[in-house]
Amino acid sequence: MTDMALGYLVFEVSRPDVWREFAIRILGCQLADVSGGEACGLRVDDRAYRLLLRQGKADDLAVLGWTMKDETSLRALADRLAAAGVATEAFSATDLAARQVMAGLRFRDPMGLVNEAVVGLPEAATPFASDDMPGGFCTGEFGLGHAVLATGRQAAAMEDFYMRVVGLALTERIDTKIGPIKVDGSFLHCNRRHHSLALIAIPSRKRLLHFMLQVNRLRDVGIALQRARAAGIRPSLDLGQHPDPDGTVSFYAPTPSGFDFEIGAGSGAIDPSTHQTEIKTVTSDWGHKPSLRMQLRGAIDMIADKFRKAA
Numbered sequence: 174m175t176d177m178a179l180g181y182l183v184f185e186v187s188r189p190d191v192w193r194e195f196a197i198r199i200l201g202c203q204l205a206d207v208s209g210g211e212a213c214g215l216r217v218d219d220r221a222y223r224l225l226l227r228q229g230k231a232d233d234l235a236v237l238g239w240t241m242k243d244e245t246s247l248r249a250l251a252d253r254l255a256a257a258g259v260a261t262e263a264f265s266a267t268d269l270a271a272r273q274v275m276a277g278l279r280f281r282d283p284m285g286l287v288n289e290a291v292v293g294l295p296e297a298a299t300p301f302a303s304d305d306m307p308g309g310f311c312t313g314e315f316g317l318g319h320a321v322l323a324t325g326r327q328a329a330a331m332e333d334f335y336m337r338v339v340g341l342a343l344t345e346r347i348d349t350k351i352g353p354i355k356v357d358g359s360f361l362h363c364n365r366r367h368h369s370l371a372l373i374a375i376p377s378r379k380r381l382l383h384f385m386l387q388v389n390r391l392r393d394v395g396i397a398l399q400r401a402r403a404a405g406i407r408p409s410l411d412l413g414q415h416p417d418p419d420g421t422v423s424f425y426a427p428t429p430s431g432f433d434f435e436i437g438a439g440s441g442a443i444d445p446s447t448h449q450t451e452i453k454t455v456t457s458d459w460g461h462k463p464s465l466r467m468q469l470r471g472a473i474d475m476i477a478d479k480f481r482k483a484a
């Protein structure tokens with residue numbers, strides 16, 4: 174614990190060109206040089222890449238990438254996976270070159286999502302610069318924001334896997350409703366970021382509900398929201414604020430793949446050594462009003478899941 178962070182995400186997208194433009198113009202990312210790896214790479218800080226786009230039909234998360242502090246922590250993770258009977262695959266020379274890392278391994282979670290754990294996420298040759306996100310993104314020891322997965326009926330197995338085997342710890346449980354959707358889930362940390370991964374026990378056609386990027390300046394959240402609206406992207410959850418100790422002021426809106434992004438600022442850090450787990454019954458202190466589209470999407474996924482159960 175605290176020797177890892179969410180390092181990068183690989184999205185399998187049907188329209189990489191559209192996605193690349195969206196990531197640069199709306200999210201404020203910078204194009205990365207990832208020759209030999211995925212279709213396209215995107216930067217949000219001094220690292221060579223943080224988001225990778227892979228051409229494909231899924232329009233969903235393809236890889237959850239963790240950065241480990243050193244080879245000792247990578248070996249400890251490999252040992253925990255082996256003890257739990259989880260198959261792992263050490264990075265090949267091709268994998269190491271594609272990710273530009275010193276060491277890495279690959280494994281799958283109980284729902285089949287590929288995880289990678291690497292040592293030495295490379296630095297970019299130039300400083301990060303974005304006209305659209307002039308204050309920059311908050312990463313460093315906190316890693317790259319967070320990812321929120323839909324776990325459906327695998328909730329218990331997924332939570333057990335990410336906590337007991339991967340090594341994340343529980344920050345908060347949530348038991349509430351957003352519109353008609355019952356939201357029951359866990360927020361997990363692996364460093365001082367409030368959560369690097371959240372698992373929500375709702376049915377969903379996509380594994381990924383949203384990913385979050387934290388920016389350094391509150392004004393950049395407002396400007397990003399204005400930029401999204403001007404581009405015809407309507408928020409799924411309008412501007413709002415999560416309760417303390419998270420405290421993030423953010424909005425959510427759809428990516429070209431259909432899952433959401435969240436851009437937020439002002440996120441509170443936790444102290445993993447003293448943090449007391451809380452149960453929350455609200456996800457927001459104010460705002461975060463869900464759009465009709467988001468409520469309908471949740472309702473359709475619930476109905477589809479009931480039919481699958483009945484079949």
Ligand SMILES: [Fe+2]
Pocket residue numbers: 319321383384385435
């Ligand atoms: Fe979030």
